[in-house]
Amino acid sequence: MQFVAQSPPPGARGITLPDPNELVIAPDSVASASLHRAGSGRIKLPFSLVDEAAILADDASRHRPGRPTGPQATLHVFDSPPVAAHSFVFVIDRSASMGAGGLGAIGAAAKELAAQLDSLTADQKFQVVAYNQSSVYFTGRELIPATDENKAKLVKFIGDLGDFGQTEHERGLLAALRLQPDVIFLLTDGGDPHLRPGQINFLAEQTAGVTSIHCLQFGTGTADAIPADHFLRRLAAETGGSYGFITVAGRR
Numbered sequence: 001m002q003f004v005a006q007s008p009p010p011g012a013r014g015i016t017l018p019d020p021n022e023l024v025i026a027p028d029s030v031a032s033a034s035l036h037r038a039g040s041g042r043i044k045l046p047f048s049l050v051d052e053a054a055i056l057a058d059d060a061s062r063h064r065p066g067r068p069t070g071p072q073a074t075l076h077v078f079d080s081p082p083v084a085a086h087s088f089v090f091v092i093d094r095s096a097s098m099g100a101g102g103l104g105a106i107g108a109a110a111k112e113l114a115a116q117l118d119s120l121t122a123d124q125k126f127q128v129v130a131y132n133q134s135s136v137y138f139t140g141r142e143l144i145p146a147t148d149e150n151k152a153k154l155v156k157f158i159g160d161l162g163d164f165g166q167t168e169h170e171r172g173l174l175a176a177l178r179l180q181p182d183v184i185f186l187l188t189d190g191g192d193p194h195l196r197p198g199q200i201n202f203l204a205e206q207t208a209g210v211t212s213i214h215c216l217q218f219g220t221g222t223a224d225a226i227p228a229d230h231f232l233r234r235l236a237a238e239t240g241g242s243y244g245f246i247t248v249a250g251r252r
Contacts, residue, residue: 070086070123071121071123071124072084072085072086072124073085073086073119073120073121073123073124073146074119075088075116075119075120075183075185076116077090077112077113077116077185077187077214077216078112078216078244078246079244080185080214080216080242080244081242083183083212083214085124085181085182085183086123086124086125086182087124087125087126087143087179087181087182087183088120088124088125088126088127088181088182088183088184088185089126089127089128089129089143089176089179089181089183089184089185090109090113090126090127090128090129090158090184090185090187091128091129091131091172091173091175091176091184091185091186091187091188092106092109092128092129092130092131092158092161092172092187092188093105093131093132093167093169093172093186093187093188093189093191094106094130094131094132094161094162094163094164094165095132095163095164095165095166095167095189095191096132096163096164096165096166097163097167097189097191098163098188098189098218099162099163099164100163101163102163102189103189103218103219103220103248104248104249105187105189105218105246105248106158106159106161106163107159108218108246108248109158109187110155110158110159113154113155113158114155117146117151117154117155118151120146120151121146122145122146122147123145123146124145124146125143125144125145125146125181126143126144126146126150126154126181127139127142127143127144127176127179127181128154128157128158129172129175129176130157130158130161130172131167131168131169131171131172131175132164132165132166132167132168133165133166133167133168133171134165134168134171135171135172135175137175138153138154138157139153141178141179142179143179143181166191167188167191167192167193168193169186169188169194169195170195170199170203172186173186173203173213174203174206177203177206177207177211180208180210180211181211182210182211182212183211183212183214184211184212184213184214184241185214185216186213186214186215186216186232186235187216187218188215188216188217188218188232189217189218189219190217190219190230190231190232194230194231195231195235196231197234200231200234200235200238201238203235203238203239204235204238204239207239207240209240211239212239212240212241213235213236213239213240213241214236214241214242214243214244215232215233215235215236215241215242215243215244216244216245216246217232217243217244217245217246218246218248219245219246219247219248220247220248220249221245221247222245222247223243223244223245226245
């Protein structure tokens with residue numbers, strides 16, 4: 001397992017994004033993976049009206065209240081650099097390649113978090129977002145206190161996750177950013193489709209310079225094989241996070 005310090009890659013800034021007011025939400029288009037145009041000529045997005053529309057609305061007018069005070073906790077998931085914060089969100093890729101029939105990464109994540117969560121107390125808050133082509137929260141749509149009961153339920157939730165479907169990284173990350181945590185840990189094998197530069201830029205803007213995204217990539221090789229411009233490395237660099245590679249055996 002290797003972790004590397006990240007510096008912002010060239011060419012990731014200065015991208016002009018579409019006006020959010022020009023976007024039309026398509027309520028029943030989750031099954032569609034491609035963008036299509038409405039009769040007015042405006043773009044419809046393949047998002048769920050109930051979840052992602054609310055997330056985009058929140059992000060468009062993002063306002064952070066006063067930051068939490070009190071004791072922080074320090075986590076270093078899979079030996080990542082230690083991160084001290086009041087609130088954490090763990091974003092877990094639950095697509096088919098992450099499950100027991102693929103890399104077995106979901107089980108590895110559950111085991112790791114069971115150990116790391118001991119560092120949290122009820123003074124800190126957390127949440128889990130599991131995603132494939134849709135996203136789901138561990139409980140509710142809010143950060144919850146890290147009581148012993150909630151920590152035990154969280155570990156069981158991750159261990160019981162079904163692995164299926166395809167991967168939409170932006171969907172899971174937007175759900176996490178809606179909660180405005182201090183830290184996001186993204187656990188994924190980095191499967192296709194990769195985040196495009198414009199998406200990375202947009203996500204970096206939504207962190208408001210406060211939330212850091214730490215990207216933990218599962219695979220059967222080593223970090224040396226991952227290009228310097230890989231989207232997970234770029235995302236970590238653009239959001240003040242770190243990138244790490246976790247070597248797993250995968251399906252035997």
